[in-house]
Amino acid sequence: xxxxxxxxxxxxxxxxxxxxxxxxxxxxxxxxxxxxxxxxxxxxxxxxxxxxxxxxxxxxxxxxxxxxxxxxxxxxxxxxxxxxxxxxxxxxxxxxxxxxxxxxxxxxxxxxxxxxxxxxxxxxxxxxxxxxxxxxxxxxxxxxxxxxxxxxxxxxxxxxxxxxxxxxxxxxxxxxxxxxxxxxxxxxxxxxxxxxxxxxxxxxxxxxxxxxxxxxxxxxxxxxxxxxxxxxxxxxxxxxxxxxxxxxxxxxxxxxxxxxxxxxxxxxxxxxxxxxxxxxxxxxxxxxxxxxxxxxxxxxxxxxxxxxxxxxxxxxxxxxxxxxxxxxxxxxxxxxxxxxxxxxxxxxxxxxxxxxxxxxxxxxxxxxxxxxxxxxxxxxxxxxxxxxxxxxxxxxxxxxxxxxxxxxxxxxxxxxx
Ligand SMILES: Cc1cc2nc3c(=O)[nH]c(=O)nc-3n(C[C@H](O)[C@H](O)[C@H](O)COP(=O)(O)OP(=O)(O)OC[C@H]3O[C@@H](n4cnc5c(N)ncnc54)[C@H](O)[C@@H]3O)c2cc1C
Numbered sequence: 001x002x003x004x005x006x007x008x009x010x011x012x013x014x015x016x017x018x019x020x021x022x023x024x025x026x027x028x029x030x031x032x033x034x035x036x037x038x039x040x041x042x043x044x045x046x047x048x049x050x051x052x053x054x055x056x057x058x059x060x061x062x063x064x065x066x067x068x069x070x071x072x073x074x075x076x077x078x079x080x081x082x083x084x085x086x087x088x089x090x091x092x093x094x095x096x097x098x099x100x101x102x103x104x105x106x107x108x109x110x111x112x113x114x115x116x117x118x119x120x121x122x123x124x125x126x127x128x129x130x131x132x133x134x135x136x137x138x139x140x141x142x143x144x145x146x147x148x149x150x151x152x153x154x155x156x157x158x159x160x161x162x163x164x165x166x167x168x169x170x171x172x173x174x175x176x177x178x179x180x181x182x183x184x185x186x187x188x189x190x191x192x193x194x195x196x197x198x199x200x201x202x203x204x205x206x207x208x209x210x211x212x213x214x215x216x217x218x219x220x221x222x223x224x225x226x227x228x229x230x231x232x233x234x235x236x237x238x239x240x241x242x243x244x245x246x247x248x249x250x251x252x253x254x255x256x257x258x259x260x261x262x263x264x265x266x267x268x269x270x271x272x273x274x275x276x277x278x279x280x281x282x283x284x285x286x287x288x289x290x291x292x293x294x295x296x297x298x299x300x301x302x303x304x305x306x307x308x309x310x311x312x313x314x315x316x317x318x319x320x321x322x323x324x325x326x327x328x329x330x331x332x333x334x335x336x337x338x339x340x341x342x343x344x345x346x347x348x349x350x351x352x353x354x355x356x357x358x359x360x361x362x363x364x365x366x367x368x369x370x371x372x373x374x375x376x377x378x379x380x381x382x383x384x385x386x387x388x389x390x391x392x393x394x395x396x397x398x399x400x401x402x403x404x405x406x407x408x409x410x411x412x413x414x415x416x417x
Pocket of ligand 1: 035036037038039040041058059060061064065066067068070071072076077078079157158159160186187188189191192195196197198199200201356357358383384385386393394395396397398399401
């Protein structure tokens with residue numbers, strides 16, 4: 001019997017996550033091409049090889065998943081151990097919430113365990129690969145597992161066009177048109193372009209009349225016009241502060257820089273800034289002390305500078321308060337205490353998209369069916385950061401990339417059954 005496109009036959013189906021075994025089962029001979037090698041693409045491919053599909057990955061850089069590796073600098077925060085009901089509240093779009101409900105942090109941990117990457121939960125609830133496992137080892141384990149399940153990787157293949165049945169790559173050998181039964185695109189957002197996630201696909205999608213919400217920086221630092229030069233305290237951290245903007249609030253560490261602020265609370269408040277840029281950033285430098293206690297400490301000190309030291313405020317905090325407040329506010333104990341508890345600052349702008357950890361914006365949801373296939377090209381499925389959603393750092397971005405990849409992999413498999 002011939003195994004033509006779209007037929008099913010008795011053959012080798014991938015056996016769980018541990019390799020292949022010859023079983024009497026269905027194998028799908030349809031060719032799935034996946035463009036991109038980031039976490040969304042790799043997870044879509046993983047679901048598909050487990051379903052018995054023949055999968056090929058195409059990446060325009062020389063090496064795979066460079067942004068995934070960059071995310072591993074300074075700790076590889078794969079996900080977060082929050083309960084799913086709280087977890088999904090971090091996402092702006094219901095479509096992403098549904099994906100994360102279906103493929104949640106526990107399923108992710110199980111997946112990594114099964115490909116040989118144990119994980120652990122850090123003190124703040126973030127999920128990391130077990131200590132000593134480097135980001136490149138995670139990637140290698142994953143790619144080797146995919147290869148052992150028949151996946152093929154083509155590097156230096158830039159997707160430059162597609163039709164309903166073919167995808168076109170620019171390669172060193174020239175232009176190549178490749179047939180597909182299903183195409184998965186996981187081309188990423190528009191920040192850190194040197195990693196390959198350069199958003200150049202947006203122009204192509206626009207020529208196909210597929211609406212894309214313009215990218216904006218997300219999880220980016222904030223620019224502030226300080227009234228004096230902060231160079232001597234740049235790099236210092238405000239520890240255990242609570243930052244507020246509009247109705248959004250986040251506890252954590254903020255780093256003072258020459259241009260403004262960086263750090264998890266700042267990234268979290270990006271959305272609040274985009275919604276209402278005129279709202280000030282308000283920082284409580286002593287969230288554990290009530291205002292009355294701060295007033296007492298300040299009043300009992302011989303001068304305001306000593307008062308701030310008695311409050312155990314860092315050098316950077318003391319510089320910020322002294323340099324940015326008027327003399328009359330700084331020398332008035334009641335007003336100084338109020339500023340310690342609610343220091344208010346106008347934010348000029350977010351740092352550039354290039355520097356941002358992620359981008360909000362992407363393919364408009366109205367262009368997609370609920371299985372994330374394109375309405376104009378039903379054999380093409382999209383996943384990851386190229387879709388229009390936003391979330392804070394803390395593992396939520398990667399979990400969404402994994403979960404949307406899994407969603408699309410399952411959808412392609414379901415379409416064939
Ligand atoms: C500095 C930094 C730190 C981060 N830290 C964290 C963190 O701690 N926790 C967290 O959850 N997230 C973090 N992230 C975010 C996370 O890395 C991304 O959200 C995630 O990688 C997105 O996955 P993706 O698969 O959708 O896209 P990407 O990982 O961007 O992958 C897209 C891939 O497609 C390829 N590609 C693009 N266009 C083409 C084309 N035309 N042809 C062929 N290939 C193409 C790209 O080269 C790339 O390999 C961080 C990001 C950065 C930059």
